[in-house]
Amino acid sequence: MDPRDSQAFEILVREHADMLMAYLRAMSWNDALVEDAFQEAIIVAWRRLPDFDRSRPFAPWLRGIARNTLLGLARKQQRRHEIAGEAAVLHIEEQLARIESTPADRFADRLQPLLDCMQRLAPEQREAVELVYAQSLDPRVAASTAGTNDETFRKRLYRARLQLAECLRLKGFLDGAPA
Amino acid sequence: MTPHDDQTDRPRANERLVHGLLANLAPDHAAKQDRRVRAAIARIDRRDGVLARVGRFGVARFAAAGALAATLTIAVILSIGPATNSAFATLQSISNRLATGNRSYRQTIVLANRDGTESLREATVDVGTGRRFVFAIDLSALPMGPRTPVSGGARLQPGVAPPGTTQPGMRGENGPTPLPGARGRRGPEHGDRPRADGSMPRGPDGPGLGDRHGAPPIAWGFDGSEYWQVDLDGVVTRSADPLRMRDPMPLMGGPANEQDSDGEDEELLTLQPLLERLEHGFDLAVVAGAQSQTAEGEPLVVIEATLRSDPAAATRPSMPPHEPHDRDGPSVRKGRRGMRAPPLPARVRLVADARTNELVSVIADWPDGSRFLRRIVVERVSPRAADDDWFGADRHVPAAPHLQDG
Structure with a gap:
């Protein structure tokens, strides 16, 4: 028994944790479901590690486990309708693989184009993004902070995300048809 | 997955x-x-056991994939040895377990007075999932003065400052001078969430609180989204950031001024920060042959943490971590003034349930000459938190009759 092995697994998990959470969040808007799926996916990955083909990259393998775990949990909780469709999931996987192929030490370092695109948002949209994502406010609280009602704020946030996606597509960061 | 997706999605x-x-x-x-x-x-x-996790994964096979960080970490791990590894893993597991589920602990705290005497305090700390906590001083157990020489002392009265104190506090133990702008900066309905432009609101902005010095805090906590503090008058103050940096707790005999304390000393009383401190600068060991089971026959594990003597100890991990321990919650002070670590205990003995790694008891001893804490003894008691609301401030506003009784 070699104490190095457990540490190596944890290191690998940490290296891929940002990508994994982004993937799960993209698949489901349900934060609780995402958190559960993340935990379960790590445990399942550990259990299935002997089956992992070490000649292949770790990230897609981990994403596959996470996807199945999330679907399984959603099915159990009768929330399968909340999960992104199959084509969307495949597209998200392709985009994450694309992002991972850019040279950087950490996943977060690869997101500079996202920050650049945020600067191009309209002030109201940028405020909405910052309140919800940078300050982690609940959208209802964020709406109140922004001085608007819940529905208007949600639409503003949705349009901001679409704008960001389009900006990232134009930068070549993401692939896909124009919005 | 729904079948209707296509390229247009x-x-x-x-x-x-x-x-x-x-x-x-x-x-x-x-x-x-x-x-x-x-x-x-x-x-x-917990599922497989630490030792079961060991050995299932060949790091050498991943070295070829360029895991430089892994290689560096492993090199350090090799120099530590399996005993420390086991203690460190157990400590981490205990720490994680502390942040899952609701538990309550009774604390007996020995405080160092500035005149060399000691005082006792009783308190309860409740910990809950998501790093929520409630630390509440047991007002009924306040001794009202230094332990030596023995003196009776008057009971605290809400809104009445004992003679010679700058704010209501312990008789014979002058409370700290209020920090500039520390009190009355915001009322119960005025949190200090950042504004949309990222700036922080500046007080005083609480209605009627601008010129108020306030009573000493008696409880503080974290409800999962906000930190809060309740004072002896029942006034609740809320903040997105930990409050201790502004309000050291005079009832806990905290240091007298801003330079002496930024509240980190009190923070150690909430258990989770104390456990996290042990991961850096301490030698950890699982005590062989120590008390191995409870009276009910449940197996226990005992960990002893000894503060390293070298000056750089506080910044060195007790076991090489895999990533910088960059957490939020009460133990992280990014950008806080001074970034001065609090004096750490010289020895800490942790006892946990060996099957679940639930913390059962803690004895922490600070070195002689410690300016605040001398010893804390922590024992698990029946959980007080019956529901999630327990971790909110409203449940800890003192009832008026209790206050009048002192």
């Missing part, structure tokens, strides 16, 4: 992905990730 898929990526922007993102990973690893440890 790609903009929506990209929008979803943007949602996933944006979560990386939160300032506390790294800390949350750290907690997630630690929780998952702790679950693996």
Whole structure:
């Protein structure tokens, strides 16, 4: 028994944790479901590690486990309708693989184009993004902070995300048809 | 997955992905990730046992994939040895377990007075999932003065400052001078969430609180989204940041001025920060042959943590961590003034349930000459938190009759 092995697994998990959470969040808007799926996916990955083909990259393998775990949990909780469709999931996987192929030490370092695109948002949209994502406010609280009602704020946030996606597509960061 | 997806869904898929990526922007993102990973690893440890996790994964096979960080970490791990590894893993598991589920602990705290005497305090700390906590001083157990020489002392009265104190506090133990702008900066309905432009609101902005010095805090906590503090008058103050930096707790005999304390000393009383401190600068050991089971026959594990004597100890991990411990919650002070670590205990003895790694008791001893804490003894008691509301401030506002009784 070699104490190095457990540490190596944890290191690998940490290296891929940002990508994994982004993937799960993209698949489901349900934060609780995402958190559960993340935990379960790590445990399942550990259990299935002997089956992992070490000649292949770790990230897609981990994403596959996470996807199945999330679907399984959603099915159990009768929330399968909340999960992104199959084509969307495949597209998200392709985009994450694309992002991972850019040279950087950490996943977060690869997101500079996202920050650049945020600067191009309209002030109201940028405020909405910052309140919800940078300050982690609940959208209802964020709406109140922004001085608007819940529905208007949600639409503003949705349009901001679409704008960001389009900006990232134009930068070549993401692939896909124009919005 | 729904069958109706096609190419036209790609903009929506990209929008979803943007949602996933944006979560990386939160300032506390790294800390949350750290907690997630630690929780998952702790679950693996509990499920399979730490030793079972060992040996299933060949790091050498991944070295070829360029895991430089892994290689460096492993090199350090090799120099530590399996005993420390086991203690460190157990400590981490205990720490993770402390942040899962609701538990209550009774604390007996020996405080160092500035005149060399000691005082006793009783308190309860409740910990809950998501690093929520409540630390509440047991007012009925306040001794009203230094332990030596023995003196009776008057009971605290709400809103009445004992003679010779700058704010209501312990008789014979002058409370600290209020920090500039520390009190009355915001009322119960005025949190200090950042404004949309990222700036922080400046007080006094609480109605009628601008010129108020206030009573000493008697309880503080974290409800999962906000820190709060309740004073002897029942006034609740809330903040997105820990409050101790502004309000040291005079009833806990905290140091007298801002230079002496930024509240980190009191923070150690909430258990989770204390356990996290042990991961850096302490030698850890699982005590062989120590008390091995409870009276009910449940197996126990005992860990002893001894503060390293070299000056650089406080900044060196007790066991090489896999990532910087960049967490949020009460133990992280990014950008806080001074970044001065509090005096650490010289020895800490942790006892935990060997099967679940639930913390059972703690004895922490500070070195002679400690300016605040001398010893804390922590024992698990029946959980007080019957529901999630327990971790909110409203449940800890003192009832008027209790206050009048002192």
